[in-house]
Amino acid sequence: MVARCEEVEHVASDVLFEPGSRLRHVHFPTTVLVSLATPIDGSTGLEVGLVGDEGMVGTPLALGIAITPLQALVQRAGASLRMGAVPFRHELQHRPALSRLLDRYLFVRMTQLAQSAGCTRYHLVEARLARWLLMTQDRARSNAMHITHEFLASMLGVRRVGVTKAAVSLQKAGLIRYSRGDIVILDRPGLRAVACACYGTDRETYRRVLG
Amino acid sequence: MVARCEEVEHVASDVLFEPGSRLRHVHFPTTVLVSLATPIDGSTGLEVGLVGDEGMVGTPLALGIAITPLQALVQRAGASLRMGAVPFRHELQHRPALSRLLDRYLFVRMTQLAQSAGCTRYHLVEARLARWLLMTQDRARSNAMHITHEFLASMLGVRRVGVTKAAVSLQKAGLIRYSRGDIVILDRPGLRAVACACYGTDRETYRRVLG
DNA sequence: CGCGAAGCGTTCGATAGCGCACAGACGCCC
DNA sequence: GGGCGTCTGTGCGCTATCGAACGCTTCGCG
Numbered sequence: 001m002v003a004r005c006e007e008v009e010h011v012a013s014d015v016l017f018e019p020g021s022r023l024r025h026v027h028f029p030t031t032v033l034v035s036l037a038t039p040i041d042g043s044t045g046l047e048v049g050l051v052g053d054e055g056m057v058g059t060p061l062a063l064g065i066a067i068t069p070l071q072a073l074v075q076r077a078g079a080s081l082r083m084g085a086v087p088f089r090h091e092l093q094h095r096p097a098l099s100r101l102l103d104r105y106l107f108v109r110m111t112q113l114a115q116s117a118g119c120t121r122y123h124l125v126e127a128r129l130a131r132w133l134l135m136t137q138d139r140a141r142s143n144a145m146h147i148t149h150e151f152l153a154s155m156l157g158v159r160r161v162g163v164t165k166a167a168v169s170l171q172k173a174g175l176i177r178y179s180r181g182d183i184v185i186l187d188r189p190g191l192r193a194v195a196c197a198c199y200g201t202d203r204e205t206y207r208r209v210l211g
Numbered sequence: 212m213v214a215r216c217e218e219v220e221h222v223a224s225d226v227l228f229e230p231g232s233r234l235r236h237v238h239f240p241t242t243v244l245v246s247l248a249t250p251i252d253g254s255t256g257l258e259v260g261l262v263g264d265e266g267m268v269g270t271p272l273a274l275g276i277a278i279t280p281l282q283a284l285v286q287r288a289g290a291s292l293r294m295g296a297v298p299f300r301h302e303l304q305h306r307p308a309l310s311r312l313l314d315r316y317l318f319v320r321m322t323q324l325a326q327s328a329g330c331t332r333y334h335l336v337e338a339r340l341a342r343w344l345l346m347t348q349d350r351a352r353s354n355a356m357h358i359t360h361e362f363l364a365s366m367l368g369v370r371r372v373g374v375t376k377a378a379v380s381l382q383k384a385g386l387i388r389y390s391r392g393d394i395v396i397l398d399r400p401g402l403r404a405v406a407c408a409c410y411g412t413d414r415e416t417y418r419r420v421l422g
Numbered sequence: 423c424g425c426g427a428a429g430c431g432t433t434c435g436a437t438a439g440c441g442c443a444c445a446g447a448c449g450c451c452c
Numbered sequence: 453g454g455g456c457g458t459c460t461g462t463g464c465g466c467t468a469t470c471g472a473a474c475g476c477t478t479c480g481c482g
Contacts, residue, residue, distance in 0.1 A: 040329035041408065048325045059321075063314040065420065069322045103274040106317065110270075111280045113324035114259045118251035121331045121368050124438075148459065157332050159440065164460060180448065180459055197252065209276065335468075359429065370470065375430060391429055391478065 004091065005081035012146070016057060016072035023066050026058035026088050031078030033139055035155060036070045044071060047132075047155040048116050052139025054206070055105060061085050062092065062102045075147070076140060104209050111205050115198050123196040125158050126166040130195035132156065133176065133185060135202070143185040170194065215302065216292035221245075223357070227268060227283035234277050237269035237299050242289030244350055246366060247281045255282060258343075258366040259327050260320060263350025265417070270320060272296055273303065273313045286358070287351060315420050322416050326409050334407040336369050337377040341406035343367065344387065344396060346413070354396040381405065 010016070010032045017023060019039045027034070034057050036049035048070065051057050057080070060068050066085060083091075092099050119128060132155065137143060149167060153160040170176045175190040176183055185191065192199065221227070221243045228234060230250045238245070245268050247260035259281065262268050268291070271279050277296060294302075303310050330339060343366065348354060360378060364371040381387045386401040387394055396402065403410065 038325040038329045040333050046329045046332055048328050060318055063318040063321075064311060065315065065318045067419075069325060069416070100275060104276065106321075107271055107274045107276045110274075110317075110321055110324060113321060113328065114249040114280060117259050117324065117328035117331055118249045118257045118368075120328055121257055122251055150459080157329075160459095161441090161461085162439065164462090165439095168461075178460095205280070208278075361429075371430085372432085372471090373469065375432090379431075389430095 004087045005083045007079055008082045009079050010074040010077060012074055012077045014074040014077075016074065017068055019069055019071050020067060023058050023061050023068055024085055025082045026056055026061050026085070027080040027082050028056055029053050029078065029080045032074055032080045033076035033078065033136065034080075035073045035075045037073060037155070038070055044154055046120065046157040048113055049109060050075075050135055050139065054139065054210070055109075056102070058085075058088075059102075059106060059109060061088055062106060064089075075136070075151075076145060101210075108206055108209050112202060115201060115205075119196060119198040120157060123198070125156065125162045126169055127194060127196040128156055129163065129166045130170065130175070130191045131199040133183070134188070134191055134195055134199050137185055137188075138203075143188075145183050146181050147183055148181045215298045216294045218290055219293045220290050221285040221288060223285055223288045225285040225288075227285065228279055228281075230280055230282050231278065234269050234272050234279055235296055236293045237267055237272050237296070238291040238293050239267055240264050240289065240291045243285060243291045244287035244289065244347065246284045246286045248284060248366070249281055255365055257331065257368040259324055261286075261346055261350065265350065265421070266316060266320075267313070269296075269299075270313075270317060272299055273317060275300075286347070286362075287356060312421075319417055319420050323413060326412060326416075330407060330409040331368060334409070336367065336373045337380055338405060338407040339367055340374065340377045341381065341386070341402045342410040344394070345399070345402055345406055345410050348396055348399075349414075354399075356394050357392050358394055359392045 005028070007030075016027060016034065029052055031053070034051045035047050036051065036057075037045050037047050039045045057072050058068070060066065092102070119131070129152065132152070136145060149163040150160050152163045156163065167176070167178060170191070171178065173190065173194070175187045175194065176185055178184065216239070218241075227238060227245060240263050242264070245262045246258050247262065247268075248256050248258050250256045267273075268283050269279070271277065303313070330342070340363065343363070347356060360374040361371050364374045367374065378387070378389060381402070382389065384401065384405070386398045386405065387396055389395065
């Protein structure tokens with residue numbers, strides 16, 4: 001299957017697709033990190049998914065739909081394996097194992113979507129920020145990343161100031177250190193304690209279904 | 212396929228399944244109305260889906276997963292066609308047309324999940340209540356329904372008082388009338404004007420993909 | 423017919439997050 | 453090495469919603 005893929009490089013804040021656009025490819029990230037955001041009232045909105053090398057970008061194609069409702073934004077530069085929509089559909093029909101694997105991934109994503117909705121509604125910014133940092137680190141496999149408060153704000157669906165406040169708090173507690181967009185995670189267990197339970201739930205779901 | 216189904220009746224506030232439970236059946240509502248809610252921090256949480264005769268309850272089984280993360284709660288009594296998990300999987304494998312149809316339905320549900328997350332985050336209670344009433348009426352095909360403020364509050368993820376305030380406002384505007392759980396919709400266009408755009412977006416998605 | 427429960431309306435103080443505005447601080451580029 | 457843009461920190465008034473509490477009305481049931 002890899003034979004039908006081509007490796008592509010993505011730079012940060014690259015947009016793989018806009019909401020409403022036609023999907024021409026699916027992407028299997030190898031080192032790139034992609035955020036999926038739902039638009040709301042015209043603006044970019046709210047992150048509802050985070051995809052690294054554990055997942056795939058372009059899930060609607062797995063369901064036979066070529067239009068995506070989400071925006072896919074490169075959050076951390078890197079590479080992915082890209083496959084055209086047509087060969088992808090072809091593979092899917094001739095490889096039941098692949099199809100079953102993708103079904104499981106879809107389930108995980110649906111579960112995460114539901115979880116996100118609740119988390120966004122009920123949990124405080126600081127807990128959500130901690131969760132986000134943990135999830136990102138899991139996929140980045142590095143304890144350093146480059147993310148501005150501004151970007152975090154748009155992902156979490158809050159004001160930049162809200163992120164700054166939460167980040168100051170986390171930094172004062174010695175859990176992270178940051179400066180001008182460079183964030184370093186210093187204390188993972190500490191972050192887990194601050195993060196909402198959604199983090200653990202998410203991991204558990206993934207482990208059970210795809211682990 | 213109907214031959215493999217049996218008709219079952221559900222009473223209001225019946226629970227088809229709890230989060231984490233094993234799915235033994237799928238249900239195709241005929242007259243029943245089912246709310247899907249995601250649990251959060253132990254409590255019941257937040258509605259993330261509404262299923263009437265346009266849809267199906269038990270979508271994880273369509274993806275080969277027998278454990279559901281959601282609670283399915285009968286919101287309005289009625290009947291559904293029920294099929295065992297095993298025959299359902301069997302049908303799915305031998306009827307590509309059914310499989311493709313379900314894929315499309317899954318896409319609609321995923322889109323709704325993402326939309327819900329944003330709506331819950333950004334929109335005011337009154338707009339969300341109006342949207343909820345419209346969506347429910349679409350599936351109930353009646354302009355009268357029996358729903359208490361308390362129940363609405365748990366679906367929308369707000370306090371009962373918040374629902375009361377919004378409901379008072381809608382009633383004062385002449386859009387609805389209610390008393391002790393009996394809600395009547397008086398002015399649909401008026402409600403649409405008050406509801407957030409999510410209502411239209413949802414309908415549009417459904418129409419495009421399954422209409 | 424009376425009583426209790428269910429459903430609804432209102433109030434009060436508290437709080438998380440908003441919108442806006444402005445100021446410092448660091449780094450890159452000319 | 454001076455200037456400018458990016459990133460971060462802080463302050464102020466405002467609003468939607470929260471949490472808790474209390475009272476009123478209506479209905480059903482004994």
